Amino acid sequence: MADTLAEPHLGLASWLAERRRSHVFEVARIPLSDLVGWGFDALTGNLVHDSGKFFAVEGVHVRSDYGPVPEWWQPIIRQPEFGILGILVKRVHGAVYCLLQAKPEPGNVNVLQLSPTVQATRSNYTRVHRGDGTRYLDYFVRPQRGRVLIDVLQSEQGVWFYRKRNRNMIVEVGEDVEAQEDFLWLPLEEVWRLLKLDNLVNMDARSVLSCLPLALPDWLGDGEGACDGFARTVRDSFIGDGPSCVPTERLLNWFTEVKAGYHTSVRPIPLAEVKGWHRTEYEISHEEGKFFSVLAVDVRASGREVSHWTQPLIAPRGEGVAAFVAKRVGGVLHVLAQARVEPGFVDVVELAPTVLCNPANYRDMPRTDWPPFLDYVLAAGPERIRYSALLSEEGGRFHCAQTRYLLVEAGDDEELDLPPNFQWMTLRQLTSLLRHSHYLNVQARSLLACLNSVLV
Amino acid sequence: MADTLAEPHLGLASWLAERRRSHVFEVARIPLSDLVGWGFDALTGNLVHDSGKFFAVEGVHVRSDYGPVPEWWQPIIRQPEFGILGILVKRVHGAVYCLLQAKPEPGNVNVLQLSPTVQATRSNYTRVHRGDGTRYLDYFVRPQRGRVLIDVLQSEQGVWFYRKRNRNMIVEVGEDVEAQEDFLWLPLEEVWRLLKLDNLVNMDARSVLSCLPLALPDWLGDGEGACDGFARTVRDSFIGDGPSCVPTERLLNWFTEVKAGYHTSVRPIPLAEVKGWHRTEYEISHEEGKFFSVLAVDVRASGREVSHWTQPLIAPRGEGVAAFVAKRVGGVLHVLAQARVEPGFVDVVELAPTVLCNPANYRDMPRTDWPPFLDYVLAAGPERIRYSALLSEEGGRFHCAQTRYLLVEAGDDEELDLPPNFQWMTLRQLTSLLRHSHYLNVQARSLLACLNSVLV
Numbered sequence: 001m002a003d004t005l006a007e008p009h010l011g012l013a014s015w016l017a018e019r020r021r022s023h024v025f026e027v028a029r030i031p032l033s034d035l036v037g038w039g040f041d042a043l044t045g046n047l048v049h050d051s052g053k054f055f056a057v058e059g060v061h062v063r064s065d066y067g068p069v070p071e072w073w074q075p076i077i078r079q080p081e082f083g084i085l086g087i088l089v090k091r092v093h094g095a096v097y098c099l100l101q102a103k104p105e106p107g108n109v110n111v112l113q114l115s116p117t118v119q120a121t122r123s124n125y126t127r128v129h130r131g132d133g134t135r136y137l138d139y140f141v142r143p144q145r146g147r148v149l150i151d152v153l154q155s156e157q158g159v160w161f162y163r164k165r166n167r168n169m170i171v172e173v174g175e176d177v178e179a180q181e182d183f184l185w186l187p188l189e190e191v192w193r194l195l196k197l198d199n200l201v202n203m204d205a206r207s208v209l210s211c212l213p214l215a216l217p218d219w220l221g222d223g224e225g226a227c228d229g230f231a232r233t234v235r236d237s238f239i240g241d242g243p244s245c246v247p248t249e250r251l252l253n254w255f256t257e258v259k260a261g262y263h264t265s266v267r268p269i270p271l272a273e274v275k276g277w278h279r280t281e282y283e284i285s286h287e288e289g290k291f292f293s294v295l296a297v298d299v300r301a302s303g304r305e306v307s308h309w310t311q312p313l314i315a316p317r318g319e320g321v322a323a324f325v326a327k328r329v330g331g332v333l334h335v336l337a338q339a340r341v342e343p344g345f346v347d348v349v350e351l352a353p354t355v356l357c358n359p360a361n362y363r364d365m366p367r368t369d370w371p372p373f374l375d376y377v378l379a380a381g382p383e384r385i386r387y388s389a390l391l392s393e394e395g396g397r398f399h400c401a402q403t404r405y406l407l408v409e410a411g412d413d414e415e416l417d418l419p420p421n422f423q424w425m426t427l428r429q430l431t432s433l434l435r436h437s438h439y440l441n442v443q444a445r446s447l448l449a450c451l452n453s454v455l456v
Numbered sequence: 457m458a459d460t461l462a463e464p465h466l467g468l469a470s471w472l473a474e475r476r477r478s479h480v481f482e483v484a485r486i487p488l489s490d491l492v493g494w495g496f497d498a499l500t501g502n503l504v505h506d507s508g509k510f511f512a513v514e515g516v517h518v519r520s521d522y523g524p525v526p527e528w529w530q531p532i533i534r535q536p537e538f539g540i541l542g543i544l545v546k547r548v549h550g551a552v553y554c555l556l557q558a559k560p561e562p563g564n565v566n567v568l569q570l571s572p573t574v575q576a577t578r579s580n581y582t583r584v585h586r587g588d589g590t591r592y593l594d595y596f597v598r599p600q601r602g603r604v605l606i607d608v609l610q611s612e613q614g615v616w617f618y619r620k621r622n623r624n625m626i627v628e629v630g631e632d633v634e635a636q637e638d639f640l641w642l643p644l645e646e647v648w649r650l651l652k653l654d655n656l657v658n659m660d661a662r663s664v665l666s667c668l669p670l671a672l673p674d675w676l677g678d679g680e681g682a683c684d685g686f687a688r689t690v691r692d693s694f695i696g697d698g699p700s701c702v703p704t705e706r707l708l709n710w711f712t713e714v715k716a717g718y719h720t721s722v723r724p725i726p727l728a729e730v731k732g733w734h735r736t737e738y739e740i741s742h743e744e745g746k747f748f749s750v751l752a753v754d755v756r757a758s759g760r761e762v763s764h765w766t767q768p769l770i771a772p773r774g775e776g777v778a779a780f781v782a783k784r785v786g787g788v789l790h791v792l793a794q795a796r797v798e799p800g801f802v803d804v805v806e807l808a809p810t811v812l813c814n815p816a817n818y819r820d821m822p823r824t825d826w827p828p829f830l831d832y833v834l835a836a837g838p839e840r841i842r843y844s845a846l847l848s849e850e851g852g853r854f855h856c857a858q859t860r861y862l863l864v865e866a867g868d869d870e871e872l873d874l875p876p877n878f879q880w881m882t883l884r885q886l887t888s889l890l891r892h893s894h895y896l897n898v899q900a901r902s903l904l905a906c907l908n909s910v911l912v
Contacts, residue, residue, distance in 0.1 A: 152712060153716065257607065259538075260609065260623055347802055
C-alpha cells in the first residue's frame with residue numbers, strides 16, 4: 001500500500017520543505033551532568049527540573065502475572081498534568097478539513113512532523129491570560145468559539161509514562177479560521193493519505209485523528225465507488241453495517257473478565273532504588289542493554305524564534321513493532337486486540353495491537369517466551385501486509401523512537417490459537433470505545449487512525 | 457411516595473420474616489485487641505488479617521483543591537480484589553424476574569437484606585473448583601450457561617475504600633433455574649417497589665439494578681397508562697424520547713474539563729502515620745469525633761450454619777444524605793450531578809448525587825463552607841420530596857451506615873446557581889455512562905436504581 005504513494009501533493013511538499021528550512025534544530029547528546037536546570041535529587045535520585053515543573057524521571061517497582069517476567073524495576077516518566085491535544089475541523093462544501101501544524105521536536109528523527117492544531121501542557125493553557133499564547137488555544141478552552149465534538153482523556157505509553165494522559169479534543173468551527181504561519185488546513189482525505197508515509201504525522205495527531213469517526217459519523221463521505229475488495233472490508237468494519245463475530249456485550253464481558261483476572265501491583269519508588277539499571281556519564285541504562293535508556297540532549301533551534309535548552313529524553317533500543325493481525329469474517333475486517341498490562345496505565349489494563357513490543361528485547365530469549373504472534377507477524381510475506389509505515393512516538397519526550405506499524409491479514413480459513421487475553425473485534429467496535437478513557441492504548445489508537453489510509 | 461406503600465406483598469413479607477428467623481446474628485462490639493486472626497502490623501500500624509487476605513485498614517494522605525479542606529490524613533480500607541456482584545434475570549411471558557437472596561451481614565441495622573444472586577470475592581470465585589460453592593456462581597464465571605448482558609467494574613465508596621471495585625453483572629437465563637433456600641425470583645416491578653422501603657434492598661443489589669436499563673432496553677414494559685404527571689417526566693428521562701438540555705458530547709466535554717482541572721494527590725501511607733486520628737481500646741477515631749471510626753465486632757450467626765467470627769467495621773458518624781436535586785426541562789426530568797473527588801477512586805473524579813455528605817461533619821462550620829445545595833436539600837418541604845428512603849451501605853464492611861436517599865424537585869422556574877462541577881443531565885444520559893467504569897459513584901448508582909420506584 002505505502003509504496004503506491006510516492007509523495008504528498010506538490011503544494012504540501014513544498015510547504016513542508018519550506019517549514020523544514022525555517023525550523024532548523026541542532027540536537028546534540030550531552031553528559032547527564034550538563035543538563036541545565038535539571039538535576040538528580042540528593043535523596044531520591046530522581047531526575048527533576050529545578051522548578052518542579054515539566055516532568056521527572058522516577059522509578060517504579062512492578063509485580064504482575066501478565067507476561068513471563070513476574071517482577072521488575074524500571075525508570076519511568078512522571079508528568080501528572082493533563083495537556084490538550086486538539087484538532088480544529090471545518091466543513092467546506094461537504095468536505096472535512098483539519099488544521100495541522102508543522103512542529104519541530106527534538107526527539108524526532110526528522111525534527112519536523114505534522115502535529116495537532118494545539119499541543120499544550122496544562123501550564124500552557126491555564127496561563128493563557130498572560131498572553132504568551134499557544135495559538136488557537138481559545139477554541140479548546142472556551143468552547144463557545146466552536147463546537148466540541150470530542151474531549152476525552154487518553155493514556156500515553158504505559159511502559160514509559162506513569163499515568164500520563166492528555167485530553168484528546170476535536171472542535172468544529174463554522175467561521176473562517178485563518179491558517180497562521182506553520183499551520184495548514186488539509187482535506188481529511190489528504191491527511192489519511194499522509195499516514196502512509198514514514199515519520200510524517202506525529203503521534204499526538206494520530207491519537208486525536210483516531211477519534212474522528214466518533215466526531216463526524218459521516219467522515220468517510222459517500223465514496224462508494226472507490227472501494228475495492230480489501231478496502232471494502234475495512235470500510236464495512238469502520239461503518240459497522242456488516243456483522244461482528246463477537247457482540248459488544250460479550251466484548252465488554254471479556255475485557256472486564258481479563259482485567260479482573262490479572263494481579264498487578266505498581267509501586268512508585270525513588271529512581272535510586274531501581275534495580276538492574278545503572279547511571280553512566282551519558283545515560284541511565286539497563287544492565288543487559290535492553291529496553292531503553294535515559295539520556296540528555298542540548299537543543300539549539302534557529303528560525304523564527306532562536307532558542308536553546310537542554311532536556312532528558314527516553315531512548316528506546318531499536319525499532320518497535322505495533323501490528324494488528326486481521327481477518328475477514330463475513331466480509332468484514334476484524335482485528336485481533338490484546339488486553340495488555342502496562343505499569344503506567346491508570347487502570348492497569350488497556351487494549352493494544354496484537355503485537356506490541358521491541359523485538360530486540362527478545363532476541364536472546366527462547367521463542368516460547370516471545371510475545372504471542374510476534375513470530376507470526378515478523379514472518380508475514382508482503383502479500384499479507386496491508387499497511388506498513390515507520391512512525392514516530394512523541395518527539396518531545398522520546399529520542400528517535402520509531403515503531404513499525406503494520407496490518408497483517410491472516411487467511412480466511414486460518415485458525416489462530418488465541419490466548420485468553422486476545423479478542424477479535426471490528427474497527428467500529430474499537431472506535432466506539434475511544435469515546436471513553438481507559439480502553440485503547442496509544443499504539444492501538446495510532447493504528448486505528450492509520451487504517452483509514454487504506455480507504456484513500 | 458414512600459408512605460403510599462405500607463408493606464411488600466404478603467407472600468414476600470412472610471418469606472422475609474421466615475428468613476429473618478433462620479438467620480439470627482448476634483453482633484457485639486469488642487475491644488480492637490480482642491479481634492481474632494486480625495492484628496496491628498508492628499511496622500506500619502495497619503490493621504491486617506493474619507492470612508494477608510480479606511481486607512486491611514491502612515492510611516492515606518490527600519491533597520486536593522476540591523472542597524474547602526486542602527489536605528488531610530485518614531484511615532482507609534484496602535481490598536484490592538475484584539469481586540462479583542451478579543443478578544440472574546429471566547423473562548416469563550414477557551415479564552422480567554430477578555433472583556435475589558436474603559443475606560445477613562453483620563453491619564446491617566436489621567441484619568438481613570435483599571442482595572444480588574451472587575456476592576462473591578475473587579477468592580470465592582477462583583477457588584470454585586474446590587466446590588465450597590457460592591451458589592449460582594457458575595452462571596457468572598462460565599458465561600455459556602446464560603447470556604452476560606452487563607459486566608462492568610464499578611467503584612464503591614471512595615471516601616472509605618482505596619480503589620475498591622466490583623464487577624457488576626447481569627446474566628439472563630433461558631432455562632428454568634430453581635430458587636434455593638434464601639433465594640427468591642421476584643418480578644422486576646416488585647423489586648422497584650421494594651426500593652421505596654427503608655433498609656431492604658442492599659447496596660450491592662441497588663448498584664447492579666442501576667445497570668438494568670442497559671441490559672434490558674425494554675425494562676419499563678409498555679405500561680403507558682400507569683404514568684401520571686411526575687412519573688411521566690421520570691419515564692421520559694429514562695427512555696430519552698424527550699430532549700436533553702445538555703447534549704451528551706457537551707456533557708463529556710464538561711466532565712473531562714472538570715476532571716483535568718482538579719489537582720489531587722493521594723498517597724497511601726501506613727495507618728500509624730495518619731495524623732489527627734487516635735486509637736483507643738474500642739476504636740480508631742478522629743480527634744474531633746467526626747467522619748467515621750474503625751471498630752471491631754464479634755459475630756455469632758445461628759441458623760442453617762452456625763459460625764462465629766470477629767472483624768473490623770467502619771462506622772460513620774450519623775446518617776448520610778445522598779440527594780439529587782431535579783427539575784423538569786421540556787417535560788423531561790433532569791437531575792443535577794456533581795463531579796466529585798473521592799480519594800479512593802481509581803480515576804479520582806466520578807459523578808455523584810447533587811448532595812452527598814454526612815451533615816454532622818458540617819454542623820460546627822459556617823454555612824459558606826457547607827457543600828453546595830446541602831441547606832437547599834435539608835430545607836426542602838415535603839411537596840418537593842419525590843423520593844425518600846433510608847438505605848444501608850454495605851453491611852459486610854460498614855457498621856450501621858445508613859444514608860437518606862432523596863430526590864428533591866426544584867421549581868420549573870427556579871434558577872439555581874451552579875458551581876462549575878455541577879451539571880444537569882437526564883436519567884438516560886446517566887444510565888448510558890454506567891456501561892463503563894469510572895463514571896458514576898455508588899451513591900449515584902443507588903439513587904438511579906431507586907428512581908425506578910417512582911414508576912411503579
